[in-house]
Amino acid sequence: MITRTAVLYSGLIHAVIAVVLIIGMPVDNRQPRVSNSERSVKAVIVKEDLLVAEVRRIKEVENREKREKERELNALKKQLIELKNKSKNERNVIEVLQSEKNQIAKESKQAQKRRKVELEKAAEARQKAVEENTRLEKAAKARQKAESLREVSERKAAKAQRVLAEMELLAEISSEEASEEFVEQSLQDAELIDKYATAIKSKVLENYKILAGQEGLECTLRITLIRDGNVAGIEVIKSSNNASFDRLAEVAVRKVAPFPVPDEERVFNKMRVISFVFRP
Numbered sequence: 001m002i003t004r005t006a007v008l009y010s011g012l013i014h015a016v017i018a019v020v021l022i023i024g025m026p027v028d029n030r031q032p033r034v035s036n037s038e039r040s041v042k043a044v045i046v047k048e049d050l051l052v053a054e055v056r057r058i059k060e061v062e063n064r065e066k067r068e069k070e071r072e073l074n075a076l077k078k079q080l081i082e083l084k085n086k087s088k089n090e091r092n093v094i095e096v097l098q099s100e101k102n103q104i105a106k107e108s109k110q111a112q113k114r115r116k117v118e119l120e121k122a123a124e125a126r127q128k129a130v131e132e133n134t135r136l137e138k139a140a141k142a143r144q145k146a147e148s149l150r151e152v153s154e155r156k157a158a159k160a161q162r163v164l165a166e167m168e169l170l171a172e173i174s175s176e177e178a179s180e181e182f183v184e185q186s187l188q189d190a191e192l193i194d195k196y197a198t199a200i201k202s203k204v205l206e207n208y209k210i211l212a213g214q215e216g217l218e219c220t221l222r223i224t225l226i227r228d229g230n231v232a233g234i235e236v237i238k239s240s241n242n243a244s245f246d247r248l249a250e251v252a253v254r255k256v257a258p259f260p261v262p263d264e265e266r267v268f269n270k271m272r273v274i275s276f277v278f279r280p
Helices: 004-024 030-172 180-206 243-256 265-270
Strands: 219-225 231-238 273-278
Touching: 180 243, 180 265, 180 273, 219 243, 231 243
Parallel strands: none
Antiparallel strands: 219 231, 219 273
C-alpha cells in the first residue's frame, strides 16, 4: 500500500533532478547564468524547505492518526476483553444458577421421597394404633368380663360359705327343730347379705382414686363391722405385694364408713365380718 509519505518523497526526488538538469544546461552570457543558478538554488532550497515542512506535517498527521487508531484499537481490545470477561462471568452465573436449580430440584425430589416415606410410616403407625386400640378394647372387655365372672364367683362362693355355715348350724340342731322354713330363711339371709356386701364394696371403690403404678393391683380385705355400720377392724388377708397399695386400701375403707347394714339383728350378726377383693 502506497502511503502519502512515499508519494511526497518521490515528488521531492523528481524536483531535485529537474533542478540539477536546469543548472547543468549551457548559456551564452556567463553573468546571467550565475544569477539564474543562484535563483534556482534558492528556489530549490525554498521548495525543499516547504517539502520538508509538508513531509513533517504529514508525518505528524499520520502519527496522530496512528496514535488515534492505536487508542481506538486498544479501546476495542479493552471492550472485547471486557465483553469476553462479561460473557464468561455471565456463563459462570448461568452455570451457578443452573447448578442451584439442579440442586433445588434434587432436594425437592428427595424431600418428596422423604415425605412419601413419612406418610407411609404415619399411615402404618395409624393402622397399628387402630389395631392396638382394638386389641386393648377387646382385652379390656375380656378383662371386665373375667372380673365380672370372678366377682360373681366370689359372691357365689361367699354365699355358699354362708349357706354351708347355716347348714352346719342346722346339723347341730335337733332334727325336730330343723325345718324347710329354716333352710329357706337361711338362703334369703345369704342373698340379703350378698347385696349389702356388694354395696359396701362399690362404695369403697367409687371413692378410691387409683395412683400411677397401681394398675392391675388387688388385695383381699376382711372387714369387721359394728352395729351402726362403722368399722371395728380391717385385715389384709391376701396382699397385693405392694405395701403402699394395701395401706391405701385400708384407708379407703375407713374413709367411706359407716356402711349400710341390715336392720334385722339376725342378719347383721351373720354379716358382721365380710370379705371382698379390693380391685380399683
